[in-house]
Amino acid sequence: MSDHEAAGGRCPAEPGRAMTMKDVAEAAGVGLGTVSRVLTGKGQASAAARERVLEAVRRLDYRPSALGRGLKLRRTDILGLIVADLCDPFYGEFAEGVLSAARTLGKHVIVCAGGEDPATEREYAEVLLQQRVDGVIAFPTGGNVDVWQGARRLGVNVVFVDRVVEALDVPTLVVDNASGSRAATEYLLALGHRRIGYLGGPPGAGQHEEGFRAAFHAAGAAVPEELVVRTRPTRESADAVALRLVRADPAPTALFAATSVLGEAALRAVRAGGLRVPRDVSVLMFDDAPWASLVSPPVTVVSRPARRMGVEAARLVTAAGPGGHPVRVLPYELVVRGSCGPRNPAAAPVETVPAGAAREAEE
Amino acid sequence: MSDHEAAGGRCPAEPGRAMTMKDVAEAAGVGLGTVSRVLTGKGQASAAARERVLEAVRRLDYRPSALGRGLKLRRTDILGLIVADLCDPFYGEFAEGVLSAARTLGKHVIVCAGGEDPATEREYAEVLLQQRVDGVIAFPTGGNVDVWQGARRLGVNVVFVDRVVEALDVPTLVVDNASGSRAATEYLLALGHRRIGYLGGPPGAGQHEEGFRAAFHAAGAAVPEELVVRTRPTRESADAVALRLVRADPAPTALFAATSVLGEAALRAVRAGGLRVPRDVSVLMFDDAPWASLVSPPVTVVSRPARRMGVEAARLVTAAGPGGHPVRVLPYELVVRGSCGPRNPAAAPVETVPAGAAREAEE
DNA sequence: CTGAAAGCGCTAACAA
DNA sequence: TTGTTAGCGCTTTCAG
Numbered sequence: 236m237s238d239h240e241a242a243g244g245r246c247p248a249e250p251g252r253a254m255t256m257k258d259v260a261e262a263a264g265v266g267l268g269t270v271s272r273v274l275t276g277k278g279q280a281s282a283a284a285r286e287r288v289l290e291a292v293r294r295l296d297y298r299p300s301a302l303g304r305g306l307k308l309r310r311t312d313i314l315g316l317i318v319a320d321l322c323d324p325f326y327g328e329f330a331e332g333v334l335s336a337a338r339t340l341g342k343h344v345i346v347c348a349g350g351e352d353p354a355t356e357r358e359y360a361e362v363l364l365q366q367r368v369d370g371v372i373a374f375p376t377g378g379n380v381d382v383w384q385g386a387r388r389l390g391v392n393v394v395f396v397d398r399v400v401e402a403l404d405v406p407t408l409v410v411d412n413a414s415g416s417r418a419a420t421e422y423l424l425a426l427g428h429r430r431i432g433y434l435g436g437p438p439g440a441g442q443h444e445e446g447f448r449a450a451f452h453a454a455g456a457a458v459p460e461e462l463v464v465r466t467r468p469t470r471e472s473a474d475a476v477a478l479r480l481v482r483a484d485p486a487p488t489a490l491f492a493a494t495s496v497l498g499e500a501a502l503r504a505v506r507a508g509g510l511r512v513p514r515d516v517s518v519l520m521f522d523d524a525p526w527a528s529l530v531s532p533p534v535t536v537v538s539r540p541a542r543r544m545g546v547e548a549a550r551l552v553t554a555a556g557p558g559g560h561p562v563r564v565l566p567y568e569l570v571v572r573g574s575c576g577p578r579n580p581a582a583a584p585v586e587t588v589p590a591g592a593a594r595e596a597e598e
Numbered sequence: 599m600s601d602h603e604a605a606g607g608r609c610p611a612e613p614g615r616a617m618t619m620k621d622v623a624e625a626a627g628v629g630l631g632t633v634s635r636v637l638t639g640k641g642q643a644s645a646a647a648r649e650r651v652l653e654a655v656r657r658l659d660y661r662p663s664a665l666g667r668g669l670k671l672r673r674t675d676i677l678g679l680i681v682a683d684l685c686d687p688f689y690g691e692f693a694e695g696v697l698s699a700a701r702t703l704g705k706h707v708i709v710c711a712g713g714e715d716p717a718t719e720r721e722y723a724e725v726l727l728q729q730r731v732d733g734v735i736a737f738p739t740g741g742n743v744d745v746w747q748g749a750r751r752l753g754v755n756v757v758f759v760d761r762v763v764e765a766l767d768v769p770t771l772v773v774d775n776a777s778g779s780r781a782a783t784e785y786l787l788a789l790g791h792r793r794i795g796y797l798g799g800p801p802g803a804g805q806h807e808e809g810f811r812a813a814f815h816a817a818g819a820a821v822p823e824e825l826v827v828r829t830r831p832t833r834e835s836a837d838a839v840a841l842r843l844v845r846a847d848p849a850p851t852a853l854f855a856a857t858s859v860l861g862e863a864a865l866r867a868v869r870a871g872g873l874r875v876p877r878d879v880s881v882l883m884f885d886d887a888p889w890a891s892l893v894s895p896p897v898t899v900v901s902r903p904a905r906r907m908g909v910e911a912a913r914l915v916t917a918a919g920p921g922g923h924p925v926r927v928l929p930y931e932l933v934v935r936g937s938c939g940p941r942n943p944a945a946a947p948v949e950t951v952p953a954g955a956a957r958e959a960e961e
Numbered sequence: 962c963t964g965a966a967a968g969c970g971c972t973a974a975c976a977a
Numbered sequence: 978t979t980g981t982t983a984g985c986g987c988t989t990t991c992a993g
């Protein structure tokens with residue numbers, strides 16, 4: 236009705252209405268179908284017609300609309316990705332892997348960062364479904380069962396990463412966080428540590444705590460409950476909690492962090508407390524962040540193949556249909572570096588100043 | 599033609615055809631328009647009708663299709679984001695800012711990581727335009743002028759970040775990298791350094807090198823050309839180049855890295871060479887990566903407000919129309935920590951083995 | 962080989 | 978207030 240002036244668009248940079256396939260057809264003097272055939276490559280078209288169409292496309296600077304196409308094809312070539320926090324190098328690398336694999340698969344990725352919050356997860360999942368993405372890759376919080384079920388009904392493939400959700404029969408890609416945490420904790424235990432502080436994320440974010448506890452139980456030792464703390468995955472919150480941990484009264488002799496962001500916090504807290512690693516306190520964390528080998532001493536970590544996980548997830552979600560194993564387990568690796576040492580009972584209350592001076596200051 | 603069996607979909611988790619607004623209308627016993635009015639909130643509807651519609655929506659687990667909506671509205675509520683590398687904490691934080699701002703603006707973000715490559719940039723930009731995103735935020739490589747012009751013609755808002763492209767009149771958000779680099783270099787120069795190694799990204803990725811050179815010129819000193827190197831932004835490539843830099847014959851007494859990923863490489867190279875920071879070599883880099891203050895000594899950096907830049911960019915691209923300043927400059931900050939010290943002429947060629955042994959080895 | 966036409970799911974204008 | 982209708986831009990039969 237108000238489309239009359241749209242015909243002769245030739246201004247070089249005005250937000251005039253976008254060219255459509257119909258415009259191209261007219262400009263090329265062919266039918267709509269011919270244009271489509273030429274552009275999609277499906278179906279035949281005479282060399283002459285093809286040339287005229289291509290010429291018109293060039294002249295009009297035509298770009299097909301993925302909207303029209305998607306509506307017709309019931310396929311958007313878009314993937315959804317829900318991670319906790321792009322600032323965490325693990326998720327950064329994972330996302331990079333997804334993006335890179337998606338690219339070779341001819342897909343694009345809508346990325347959502349939802350910070351382990353079920354309500355946010357619901358919101359994002361809902362939005363992705365409405366976008367009719369071809370698939371979504373998510374680090375599930377464990378909730379929102381209904382939404383995830385709705386996905387399958389809409390024909391949207393879902394792949395979960397890092398956590399298995401029992402209530403849902405969704406293909407899942409994990410590293411065995413529980414085992415990794417257990418192995419790490421056992422390593423610390425073997426070094427003689429008993430007062431090991433555990434710094435974890437919100438409940439549901441991995442199985443680290445279970446592994447931590449399992450190691451203690453297997454060793455017949457009691458879990459130091461007052462040293463087991465969880466925090467939201469922000470640097471501020473993590474710092475506060477880590478500081479509390481380090482200052483616990485019978486101080487911990489080792490710290491285990493469930494993510495590298497929490498590991499950072501642990502290290503900062505240790506420094507703030509004037510403690511030395513590993514002499515005063517050992518530190519161990521999940522994920523081999525690039526900086527882990529840069530600090531001194533380099534941090535002993537449980538390494539997960541982040542990028543590869545991203546690549547695999549993208550492939551999995553694209554290889555439609557419930558084919559094969561519902562949960563695939565990728566290997567972790569305990570990379571021993573220099574941040575963990577034997578517990579030293581002799582070290583007593585650490586004295587950073589001569590004993591005499593310290594007493595002097597108190598008097 | 600083959601749509602006959604789609605009517606009575608009630609299987610709980612089959613990929614049956616998605617519900618449409620028409621289905622809802624029928625189930626609720628109202629017209630299509632009424633459903634739309636209720637769901638969009640625009641226009642009137644009796645309480646009775648509204649209730650029946652909502653009920654039907656719930657029963658059918660209906661989710662509106664953003665495709666149909668977008669086609670009609672000529673608006674997708676999707677933003678495109680093109681960064682170089684999500685593994686670089688700067689881009690990670692930037693992306694986090696974009697995502698977070700987009701969320702409050704009711705937009706979603708398709709993220710593309712293109713590694714500073716013009717060809718890849720073109721591919722991504724093209725794709726985003728075809729998706730008819732509402733806007734795109736990009737760290738431009740400088741090329742692909744035609745595509746970016748096409749964007750405006752399609753009514754797609756574009757915002758550039760970090761680099762101004764003279765040939766294009768696009769709203770741009772930058773930190774003055776040239777000034778920041780110059781200030782940093784002057785700092786090094788003031789410390790007495792002359793043999794400063796420059797480790798940069800591909801040409802076009804920021805104005806760091808210009809600033810580096812400007813500082814030398816202003817000081818009347820000659821740029822040590824053999825110490826100015828550029829690399830692709832991958833860790834492998836960066837490591838190789840950094841190593842070469844450190845091993846240059848009259849060795850550099852200071853290193854300036856244009857990104858934190860390059861800074862990592864510099865540090866690794868320094869360690870590999872058995873050198874100590876800042877005694878043997880000073881190190882300075884762009885971007886206050888979280889690990890910068892964690893290593894010892896903590897790294898002196900030029901800090902840019904990554905997250906805030908992301909937030910601003912998202913706002914800018916959403917606040918349609920060419921309103922206001924075409925290029926907005928955000929402040930950087932030189933954060934002096936412990937990785938830079940005065941040049942020590944007395945230190946002579948560093949000898950990690952006794953001089954005699956060295957000669958011995960040569961003979 | 963090619964043009965015409967139907968329809969994907971939605972919104973908005975119009976008529977009732 | 979509400980139902981009907983006309984497209985948004987594309988792919989895909991189906992005739993010609």
